[in-house]
Amino acid sequence: MDRIADIFAARKPLIIFTSVGYPTESRCEDAVCAAIEKGADIIELGVPFSDPMADGPVISAASQTAIAAGMNVHKVIAFAARIRSRHPKTGLVLFSYMNPLLHLGYDHTCTLLAEAGVDAILPVDLPLEERDELLEPARSHGLHIIPLVSPLTPEERIIRIVKDMSGFVYYINVAGVTGERAALPPNIGEHIAIIKRHTALPVAAGFGIASAEAAHAAAEVADGVISGSGFVKACSQSTESAADFTAELLRGMGR
């Protein structure tokens, strides 16, 4: 069974990132479940890290709060297992910097993730050059590694990045860190078209999407829409805000 493939085959998924443990572990869990009940298809479970160098202020601050309250990889995996037992069809992706995974041990991490019913790992700071060290343990436990492509990635490199990969491709809409943007760049579609020339995998677009309009624009050109900082911000307000935010994005996507 390939849950991720099934999800993309059924519809253009909405992919929601959450910083696990923010604002608290239980409120985060409520918000994630509310998002799934509204229609979010895949959840990216962000492992909070002390030095989130690819993240903007919203996710960085959320990570610090979660760490201060004791969140760690083990608890994120337990969190994933609880979501899995309640939502057997939802895609679950572990979103992490490399250090917490290395610290626990790649093979051990992958064993625990597979047992918890997680589908994939999205390693933020693991480019093509270093990928093999995680790819082998992940594959042996049936986990996808989600490759990332940025607007600055040249085509010859895209070819090498997507080759023999599984799951989906994450297209980073803007060069920079995570966070809301006033407007998305106009050329996302062209970049995604280039990626699609070299892979049959679906391509989801993320970074800077936090409104119905942005979700609409992304859904026009991508196979899936990813939203992070906006959801994290909504989580900090209330479970209802998180649900409303999800509904707004889905509306933008015409669902």
Added chain:
Amino acid sequence: MNMHYGIYGGQYVPETLTGALRELEQTYLEAKDDPAFHGELDDLLKHYVGRESPLYYAKRLSEHLGGSRIYLKREDLNHTGAHKVNNTLGQALLARRMGKKRVIAETGAGMHGVATATVAALFGMECEVFMGAVDVARQAPNVDRMHALGAHVRSITDGGATLKDAMNAALREWASCSDTTFYVIGTAAGPYPYPMLVKDFQSVIGKETRRQCLEMCGRLPDQVVACVGGGSNAIGMFAGFEDTPNVRRIGVEAGGMGIQTGQHAASINGGKVGILHGMKAYFLQDTDGQMRDTYSVSAGLDYPGVGPEHCLLADEGRAFYEVANDDEAVAAFDMLCRYEGIIPALESSHALAFAIREAPRHGHDHIIVVNLSGRGDKDMENIRQYKEKHGQNR
């Protein structure tokens, strides 16, 4: 090119930065083979920086300690007052070669920030320096110097608000503007190719020391000693003695209040293999794999990691890594002031502290070279506060 040092090093960065690193590598490899590049760099090192820096026999100090002869490699006499400028000049030449009009840098003690602001002024580039808020406070004179040189200083309040956090902020900034902006990393760390090129630019220290020692003593030193923050002054010194196994290469890490207290910055002696700032290396971490906030009286050593080549040298026993605590570094600072009339940087005082410990164990024929990586003017207020807190003022 091999991006790794054994299992260490590499390029653990978000995809968005990989292109900028590739561009930097290509530019550097071309420049490395270009005599015009070296001609210009050597000329600036001579006439602008004031190289070569002297190797100085610290006679009174050595006689007081009654053992080894201690020689000081006087990087403190460089323009801007530390070894940092050897590297920033090299990187600024690369930035110009790449057509970048703006440079950014992280800084701890502020010496690298000053050295970057200096070369930016020299080449007419815009400059922004990221500095932890704690360091902005404890290294205020350097903040003033950067401002005077026309740089903008951005104070970073994330995390422990020291060097690690400044580097996170600089990397975030770089991810959004690498097309126009060159990131000048200040130590032999970070993603490949930085550890390689910083080492190459700092290797002038070791090459000169080797020649000078042969000239002055008729032989090579028994030990070369350097403090280790990220490891740039140490790797530069070590580079002069790669093929001479009888020269013991010693790096000195910051022991802060003592390794056993957990309040320190000794990554090799107290850390585990981890990944941060684009490299795999030894890092100080907690049991969940979060990076720890570090502590040292010296801002320039207050960093939880260390460059990848040092990790490999340590594992293979090709260099040795010792620890000096705050109190030893401050005592060494005092001793050099009183016995030699030289005010050393607190960072360099860690290397001195080791030499002071070591010298009495040897005879007069034993030679120790200490890399005096910088001068201590920036540390006066810091030292005053330290002594006040520890009841050492008179």
